[in-house]
Amino acid sequence: MNSSDMIRAVDLGKAVDTALGQLTILKGIDLEIKESETVAIVGASGSGKTTLLSLLAGLDVPTRGKVFLGPYEITAMDEEERAHVRSEMVGFVFQTFQLLDSLTAIENVMLPAELKRDPDAEEKARELMARVELSHRLNHYPRQLSGGEQQRVAIARAFASSAKILFADEPTGNLDTRTGANVIDLLFDLNAEFGTTLVLVTHDERLAGRCGRSISIASGMLVPEGAGAPA
């Protein structure tokens, strides 16, 4: 592995059993993403881009191939060990925000640090909430926040774990254009500030255009660069 590679996938494949036989979702994926790089994974619906994201992040296990995150080969680990790696290295932003609705905004942001028993969880969460301009919404529940506010809380939470890699799945998919643009600005600003490696899955060409590099995927395979415009 190249020392500057933050993420590397080797011959990655995923197949699932269905009633109609085995369905191949991904096959023969090889890719490297360097530290601090910003990468967009683009492709049509059903092309396998979300599956690729979940395999790279260690949320799911491939049926073949290897994934390395920093120094770790997460495909050789069990769920317990993968969770440790996620805790140490990975942050997430999801299309559906995935805030815990029984927790207030600040409690959601505190959660990653609390899982690591960080005694300064609250202080860090306050700073991040200020950074996403939600200091006035600390004790609101997710259902009391707008979609854009919820996504900003989710971004604050993603950075709260001091992650080295941030995975974002359609981060603007549930937001209107204007709100989406604001959220994206925030995401890229924070990413630059923390020096994080950013991998995001999107349909949005403008969003993909803000990334340093785009990886296109079609029918479960990488589309070689220059072979065609992303869908």
Added chain:
Amino acid sequence: MNVRLALKLLWRDWRSGELTLLLLSLVIAVSTVTTITLLVDRLHKALLLESATFLAADRVIASGEPIDPVILERADALGLRRAQTLSFLSMVFAEDRAQLSSVKAVSDNYPLRGTLIASNEPFINGFVVDKGPAPGEVWLESRLVPSLDVSIGDTVEIGVAEFRVGKVLIKEPDRGGGFSSAAGPRVMMNLVDVPKTEVVQPASRVSYRYLFAGDAGRLDEFESWVEPHLGEDARLFGVKQGAASVGNALDRAERFLLLGGLLGVVLAGVAIALSAQRYSLRHYDHVAVLKTLGATPSMIDGLFIVIFLALGTVATLAGGAIGFVVQLGITQVLSPYIPVELPPPGALPLWLGMVTGFVCLLSYALPPLLRLRATEPVRVIRRDLADASTTDRLTYGAAVIGTLGLMWWYSKDLYLTSLIFLGALVAVAVLSVIAYSLLRSSRVLGMQAGSVFRLALAGMQRRGQQNTMQILVFGLAIMLLLILYLVRTALVDEWRAQIPENAPNHFAINISPEDVAPIRTLLARNGIASQPLYPMIRGRITQINGESTRAGEGGHAEDEEEAPGPRASSDRNLTFAGVLPDDNHILSGEWWAEDYKGPPLVSLERDIATRNHIKVGDVLTFTIQGRTLSAAVASIRRVAWDNMQPNFYIIFSPGALDDFPSTYMTSFTLPPSKKLFLNELLRDYPTMTVLEVDALIAQVKAIIAQVTLAIELVLVLIMVAGGLVLLASIQASMDERFKQHAILRTLGASRRTVMGSLVVEFCALGFLAGLLATLGAEATVYFLETEIFELEFQFNPELWLLGPAVGTVLIGIVGTLATLKVVRTPPIAVLRGL
């Protein structure tokens, strides 16, 4: 284990209302169980105490002669309290009057249980006194005062001693105890005065009773030690053996309360399981998010175990406290109707209730929570992933083991536990198949119905598996309630029938043959209902098929290890009859013809036949008034000892006892207002003896009323637990309904249509559940009544209307009310949360 984080998460869940239902069902479950356990314990203790007043003690040794002092020393060593009575018949003289009386001499600490009531005038209510007559003093029963024409302060003579009449005796607790004590009006004196009367001589016919009271454990220890030390004529008994009428009622009430407790536990468990299931379903997403944030599976286990323990502790403590208070409240409210003071609640039942609560939690709530560890983190991206299996072995296994363990612990009867448990398993299997088929068959019906019906039935079928489960749960809850209701009704009816309003409350014995006709006339003239007159002759079995019944005489030795039952060799009252007495049932052999004139035959009661290995066809030799008589056993009977009628162990065929001079006995019903008639009767026929059991019957009735009250209380509590299960089950399907109806509303279904479909769906579920419940209840009650409660089973046609009707109405109302929120919530609020 990150305890702090777990507690924080718990607190945050609680604050947002996520935990309310789970905690509520836990608390209600624990408090129901605690309330039942506490009430059952207190009522049980109270019943035993109250019943003990029948004996004036917890245990009694009755004997024809003084018992070995070693026994009394043993009782003292065990810390038991004891008292003694000595009863005998004697003439009591006052001036020129005399009356054969039943004298009872009592020690200073008599009675150990119950109270003595005395007064200064006859025939009034009187007051409680804490001990019997002082030396030199006698107390006379009301009827004796006019009969001897004495008043308080006058002198009467018993034997060669003179006594001052100190009080009128209104009530003594153990009045019902045996013939000699109830024969003739009572005179009570102090035990220390007996020698100076010189009435009691060696070989006098007297009855010694040694009374013991104390801690239940010590009493049991004493009982097992004392049995082998008793002489042939002595026997030891507690209230259950001493008073069959009360003993049976107590036994059945205990079993009922136990059954009630068990059903309560099962219902509470089901409620907990349902709430925990819902809690974990709602937490799959939470856990997936936690996992993406780096929580490991073991960390998830740790978090939820801490949450579980904290919930369990809070629920158990709160439930225990609430159960305690509720139980106090119930007894407070009911205190005017409970004739005795309940003993204070002990710590043990409280502890039992709380342990039960925790075991319920462990077996019903922990498995669904532990399943959360298996949630896949990728679920945060792909919501379509199935939830971790909700039907895995862990859940069922834990619930099965937990329930079995609790049932066994409660009943201490593995046979009963396994039977009930297997029955329940079979019932659940059969019922789920039927429920599923019923659901499927309603599809045909649904096709032709209007839109509200189609919507409702389509909804029911779409969630086929879930609804089968729900019908089962509803059905189970209704079934348990029906079972309890049926058993209770059967028990209470049986008890009412046991002592009918006009049950004979006086027995007349020692009636000479020439007095039979005039006494019958006298009773009829006074409008007093009486039973047939039975001849009565004392005698004993001396040989069975030619072998002696006395141990050590080289003959038919009695096996002391055998099941308890009357010995063949003791003196018994013998009678003859042409017609089988009421409440007697032939178990083997045949009853003779009414006009039978052949060689002597005899019919034996079941217990005496079993204890002494006597079968139909055996030849018994009796010694009666110094002569012998042989008779073949024609039949074995079952006798209802608790019916307050003249009952006999041994009945001969007509004519068999003609050669022996006999006296006669009968029983009659004398209302309190005609009590003085006894004086007239006894004055005209001074040789006869009247046993007054009216006080005893009143006492039995009071106890039965109490037992009835106790089981009704438990029934109500179980109903609360059943209602909780219904609510929890409806709540469990709430999320699904919210979604479905929000979508329907946005598609243009009116609020009315949605509401209508909900009502129809719940009524249909309720109907099916009620039908299944009836089927299950009928089958279970058949088994319970015939096997456990020894009652006659009766088919209950009304149940087949009642069950489905109750199901439809109850589930319809509860379900609709509980889901009103579904209709009232604006669809957008639901859809945004999807």
